[in-house]
Amino acid sequence: MSPELSDLYRSLTATADGQELAHPELVRRRADRRARVRVAGTALAVALLLGGVAAGGRLVFSADGPTPLPPPADTPGPVLTSPAPRPSASPSASTPVPSTPSGAPSTAPTSTVPTRRQPTSIPDRAFFVLAAANRTGLETALATPLLPTLCAARFPSESAVVQRRARNLAYKLASTPRGNVPDGSYMHSITIYRPGRADDVLRELRQAVRDCPRQGPDETGVTWRQRLLDPGEYGDESVLFEMRAPYPEGMGEPGDDQVRLVRAVRIGDVVTVLWEQGWENTTAERAQVDADSRRAVRAIEDWLD
Template structure:
């Protein structure tokens, strides 16, 4: 810097309008520092850009020779080059929309219950039957007579055999006597049930009901052991119980001297499926009494409600 220029600059260092001009050495140092900052910023920007390209290169072209991964969703696909042997990554398929159909529901005696349709396995099939799975008679019908002795859970139907028996997980049964509300306490019962609960392997409970229907239809009449009468069997309208149900009757004339002339002894059997469980209510009577449909229907509803409460 020339002497005249230095003198001229120093003359400007006097206060002008109360503003002091910085000495030339300070101005020079500030200018040098700004130049260094600009150079460092440029180097950092280049490093970031190169790093991004390197990362992007690893995503699009793996070094191990595997199939290239698709680019991120917000990254445009590179333009195709004619003659290039590198396959262009295909766009990923859009997600399959979920069905808006509601969960299937099944009408039961107590209302509508959601659950698996016929033949569909449940997610958590039970493996044991607790005492609470058995229904309790209404207070007006109770006699206190109950037994868990072994015995058949279905009447004989011309010697029918059921393939679904091989799919039984567990079965429990009991016999329970009931009375009608008008029957005085201390009198003999008005009827009895053989009540059974059977767990089947997932998806096999509906086979049990199908086989039972076939057995009834294939045995329209028969003679029972130690009984000279001819019993006739027929399928009845089962009503809405559980996921599906079967109701049939066995009918025979009363033996001589029993019942009113021309009257019939009637037994009713209802089997109800709830998921992979089948409960059977077999009305067996008491000393030649006849089953009443209203009583069997009411106790069937109680039996289904107990099963549904157990299965949750």
């Protein structure tokens, strides 16, 4: 053995002899204490792991769970804010609002009335067709006066006329046997006036009837009496008047009058006139004139639509 190795062993021996060896009982207690510390640490780690898993499970499945975990004590609560104001239901400032004369908004719906087109010519289809039971087949075109003479009245101005057409149309009553003479006839005219002039015509006609309650005798020696009647509702406006005179000698019943009816109807800028002129001193029947007036208005409305 080398001298250096011998010196090393001697040094270790001297150091070991100077240390006091621990008692066996002390060594056992120290070993037991270390074992308990390891067991307690392991248990604490397991408890912390299980607690984390449980808390995570509640967070993940909070939608199904009864109550979410409370926040930590030092977590500030939610800040309460007032609800945002709802948008106003009033109309936009850029949208015009109809108002009443007092300035309050109007709730009445606005409506527009469709305007008819301005015609320039009168087709054949503008003239009405008699009902089958009233037809006689007697019809001729005319260029004679369209209204009876009413004292000194002269209207309308020809400068207001765009176009005019007229015809004479004979009719019979539905109760008249076949082969008999007609029961009456119409002077039927249609006139297109310049915009705004047709209503002038009806106004002047009403005034002319009022200003001429009586006229004659005419060329046949008959004196006629005129008066306005309730026109009924035809077209945009209408005028109805009667002409009444005693029957000529030997015609009709004593004391009875023969009657002529004249109805003028305005539809937009168009005026149609039915002047019932009778047939060999017959007298007009109001129901027949009303029915044919409705047919005449319908034909013109269909033409203008």
